[in-house]
Amino acid sequence: MNAPSPTAFASPPGALAGLRVLDLSRVLAGPYCAQLLSDHGAQVIKVEPPQGDETRTFGPPFTGDAAAYFNALNRNKRGLSLDFNQPAARDVLLRLLAETDVLIENFLPGTMEKWGLGYEAVLAARFPRLIYCRISGFGIDGPLGMLPGYDAVLQAMGGVMSINGVPEGGPTRVGMPIVDVVTGIHGAFGVMLALAARGKTGRGQLVDTSLYDTAVSLLIPHAANWFASGQVPGLTGSAHPNLSPYDKFATARGEIFLGVVNDGQFRKFCKLLGCPQWVDDPRYIDNAARLHNRARLKAEIEALLRGHDPDELCKVLMAAGVPAGPVHTVADAMNHPHTAHRRMNVELGGAPDDTEAQTQRALGVPVKLSATPGAARTRPPRFAEHTEAVLKEAGYGNEEIAKLIAEGAVRTKRAGARKP
Numbered sequence: 160m161n162a163p164s165p166t167a168f169a170s171p172p173g174a175l176a177g178l179r180v181l182d183l184s185r186v187l188a189g190p191y192c193a194q195l196l197s198d199h200g201a202q203v204i205k206v207e208p209p210q211g212d213e214t215r216t217f218g219p220p221f222t223g224d225a226a227a228y229f230n231a232l233n234r235n236k237r238g239l240s241l242d243f244n245q246p247a248a249r250d251v252l253l254r255l256l257a258e259t260d261v262l263i264e265n266f267l268p269g270t271m272e273k274w275g276l277g278y279e280a281v282l283a284a285r286f287p288r289l290i291y292c293r294i295s296g297f298g299i300d301g302p303l304g305m306l307p308g309y310d311a312v313l314q315a316m317g318g319v320m321s322i323n324g325v326p327e328g329g330p331t332r333v334g335m336p337i338v339d340v341v342t343g344i345h346g347a348f349g350v351m352l353a354l355a356a357r358g359k360t361g362r363g364q365l366v367d368t369s370l371y372d373t374a375v376s377l378l379i380p381h382a383a384n385w386f387a388s389g390q391v392p393g394l395t396g397s398a399h400p401n402l403s404p405y406d407k408f409a410t411a412r413g414e415i416f417l418g419v420v421n422d423g424q425f426r427k428f429c430k431l432l433g434c435p436q437w438v439d440d441p442r443y444i445d446n447a448a449r450l451h452n453r454a455r456l457k458a459e460i461e462a463l464l465r466g467h468d469p470d471e472l473c474k475v476l477m478a479a480g481v482p483a484g485p486v487h488t489v490a491d492a493m494n495h496p497h498t499a500h501r502r503m504n505v506e507l508g509g510a511p512d513d514t515e516a517q518t519q520r521a522l523g524v525p526v527k528l529s530a531t532p533g534a535a536r537t538r539p540p541r542f543a544e545h546t547e548a549v550l551k552e553a554g555y556g557n558e559e560i561a562k563l564i565a566e567g568a569v570r571t572k573r574a575g576a577r578k579p
Contacts, residue, residue, distance in 0.1 A: 172200050172531065173198070173199035173200025173201075173528075173531055173532065173533045173534065174199050174200060174528055174531040174533070175196055175199045175200040175201040176200035176201075176531075177200075177202075178196065178200070178201040178202065178260050178261065178354075179201070179202050179204075179258055179259050179260050179261070180193055180196055180197070180201045180202065180203040180204070180259070180260065180261040180262075180263065181203075181204055181206060181252075181255060181256065181259050181261070181262045181263070182203050182204065182205045182206065182236065182263050183206045183262065183263060183264040183265075183266070184263050184264055184265040184294065185207070185208070185212045185213055185214070185265065186212065186213055186214055186265070186339075187214070187232060187310065187336055187339035187340070187343065188265060188294050188339040188340075188342040188343045188346065188370065189263050189264065189265035189292075189294050189343070189346070190205070190212070190214075190232040190233055190343075191232050191339070191340060191343030191344075192263055192292065192294065192342075192343040192344075192346035192347045192350070193205070193236065193263050194232055194233060194234060194235065194236070194343075195343065195344065195347040196261070196347055196350065197234070197235035197236055198234075198235060198524045198533040198534065198535060199524075199526075199528075199531075199533035200531070200533065201261075202237075203235065203236040203237070204236065204237050204238075204239055204255070204545075204549055205233055205236040205237065205238050205239070205540060206239050206240070206241055206252070207238065207239070207240045207542065207543070208240065208241075208242070208243075209240060209242050209567075209570045209573070209574040210573060210574045210575050211240070211542050211573040211574075211576070212229060212233070214226060214228045214229040214232065215229045215542070215573070217229065222519055223519070223538075223541070224541055224542065225539065225541075225542075229539060230519055230521070230538070230539045231521070231522070232539075233539035233540065234507055234521060234535055234536070234537060234538060234539050235535065235536050235537055236539065236540055237540055237544070237545035237548070237549060238539075238540030238541060238542060238543055238544040238545050238546075239543055239545060239546055239549045239550075239569070240542060240543040240546070240569065240570035240571070240573075241568065241569060241570070242567055242568055242569075242570060243274050243276075244274075245566065245567065245568040246568075247563055247566060247568035248563075248568040248569065249274055249275065249276060251550070251553070251555075251563065251568065251569065252276065253276075253285075254553050254554065255549075255553055256282070256285075256286050256289065257286070258553070259286070259289065260288070260289070260290060260354075260363075261289075261290045261291075261292060261350055261354075262282070262289060262290070262291050262292065263292040263294070263346065263350075264291075264292070264293060264294070265293075265294040265295065267295075267305075267307055268295050268298075268299045268304070268305045269299075269305060278291040278293070278365055279365075283363075283365075286363070287361075287362050287363065288357060288361065288362060288363045289363040290350055290353040290354065290357065290363040290364065290366060291363065291364075291365050291366065292346050292349060292350050292366040292368075293365060293366065293367050293368075294342060294343075294346050294368055294369070294370075295308065295367075295368075295369045295370070296308015296309070296312075296313070296369060296370050296371065297369055297370070297371045298367065298369045298371065298372070299367075303371065308369070308370040308371060309370075310336040310337075310338045310339040310370065311332050311336075313338045313370040313371055313373070313374040314332050314333060314337070314338055314374060315330075315332075316371070316374065317338070317370075317371060317373075317374025317375050317377070317378070318374070318375070318378055318381070318382075319333060319337070319338065319374055319377055319378070320332055320333075321392070321393075321394075322378075322381050322392050322393070322394065322395070322400075323394070324394045324396070325394055325396040326393070326394050329394070330394065337377065338370050338373050338374045338377070339370065341373050341376075341377065342368055342369070342370050342373040345368045345372075345373055346366065346368050349366035349367075349368055350366055352366075353366050380400065380401060381400065384400060384401070397416065398453065401446075401450070402418075402419070402420055402446060402450070403419070403446065403449040403450045403453045403456060404417050404419050404425075404428075404449065404453075404456055404457065404460060405417070405418050405419060405420065406453075406457060407486060408457065408460055408461050408464055409461050409464065409465070410464045410465070410467050410468065410469045410472060411464075411465055411466055411467055411468060411469075412468055412469060413469045413485060413486065414469065414485070414486040415464075415469045415472060415473055415483055415484065415485050415486065416483065416484055416485075416486060417460070417476075417481075417482070417483050418482035418483065419481065419482070420482070421446070422445055422446065424480065424481050424482070425437075425438070425443070425449070426438050427479050427480055427481050428476065428481045431475060431476060431479055431481070432460075432463055432464075433463075434459075434463060437459075442455065442456070443456060469485040469486075470485055473485055501523070502523045502524070503522060503523040503525070504520065504522070504523060505520070505521055505522075505523045505535050506518045506519065506520055506521070507519045507520075507521050507535055507536070507537060507538040507539075508536075508537060508538065518538075519538050519539075521535055522535070523535055542572070542573045542576075543569075543570055543571045543572075543573075546560070546564075546569060546571055547560060550563070550569070
């Protein structure tokens with residue numbers, strides 16, 4: 160199935176049009192935070208270190224000069240590279256900040272201070288309207304403050320792995336970087352809160368979020384269950400700790416997920432599947448009883464579903480108001496007609512002046528605004544692709560730019576990159 164082109168959906172500028180963002184972050188949480196802003200119209204300059212964002216090498220697969228992983232996190236941005244170990248590069252950053260609303264960074268805590276660019280000591284006074292979004296592993300204080308953090312490590316330490324998996328396999332990492340992704344969302348939400356406050360006070364502020372805080376915040380309802388009962392949540396596979404039947408079930412050809420959340424839905428399910436006797440069975444009469452007899456109920460349901468096609472069964476159940484869906488692969492989800500209808504499978508082109516434009520398939524924008532919709536517009540930048548344009552906009556002349564490049568403060572070729 161062909162993905163729709165972004166040009167097929169003309170849209171006005173996004174809600175954040177005119178917002179200027181410097182994205183100094185690398186890998187996932189920070190770049191995703193900046194991409195969320197860029198999808199909704201913010202002008203984002205991605206500032207990479209001389210060796211480039213690590214995710215450029217997180218492949219195969221590769222698309223163009225970067226791994227698909229990098230491309231998933233850096234669309235709608237322009238590219239620049241600065242070596243902040245050099246004073247001239249730090250001066251460039253300060254000049255860029257004069258016209259910047261938001262700075263996003265996820266360096267090891269203390270790095271910006273080492274360069275003389277700390278928010279509290281330098282930037283807050285010099286740029287009082289600046290919103291400074293700091294994303295870290297554990298924050299900058301406390302028993303674990305200043306330590307580096309990575310998604311899988313925080314899934315482990317934050318308790319996420321302990322409730323994901325099956326008893327026979329043990330705690331398991333969630334198969335996508337959920338802590339990083341949600342931290343990026345929290346960062347973008349924090350930026351929006353700070354923008355709202357700046358509209359009232361005229362002053363920016365620090366937005367501080369960490370992978371650790373995010374990991375712990377994901378423990379819903381598990382932390383609440385522990386607070387109330389004192390019982391440590393365990394591994395339940397795909398099942399829900401508080402609901403039944405709310406689990407994955409085998410059918411004749413593949414698996415479905417059945418999400419019954421109340422007694423009314425359970426009654427509809429029983430009627431449709433020809434087992435009305437379960438409605439008044441004391442073992443299944445309400446959710447508490449069904450939870451207590453979860454294993455028996457699952458076995459009976461799967462025996463009932465062995466003769467059913469998953470897609471047809473889910474259509475019937477959903478039409479009757481019983482939440483159910485087939486367990487799809489990534490390819491199934493990307494090629495589903497509803498994915499195309501919701502514009503969640505799109506093609507990215509180059510900028511209007513891009514002479515080497517290559518389209519790339521990408522995920523679409525999940526938040527739809529009626530008057531100022533966001534859009535996945537342009538492909539991620541090649542390394543330092545927009546150096547000249549960005550520096551000229553900041554007031555640098557040709558000779559100054561050439562000098563910065565010759566000195567290595569501004570990089571136009573990625574350090575350590577393999578020659579094609």
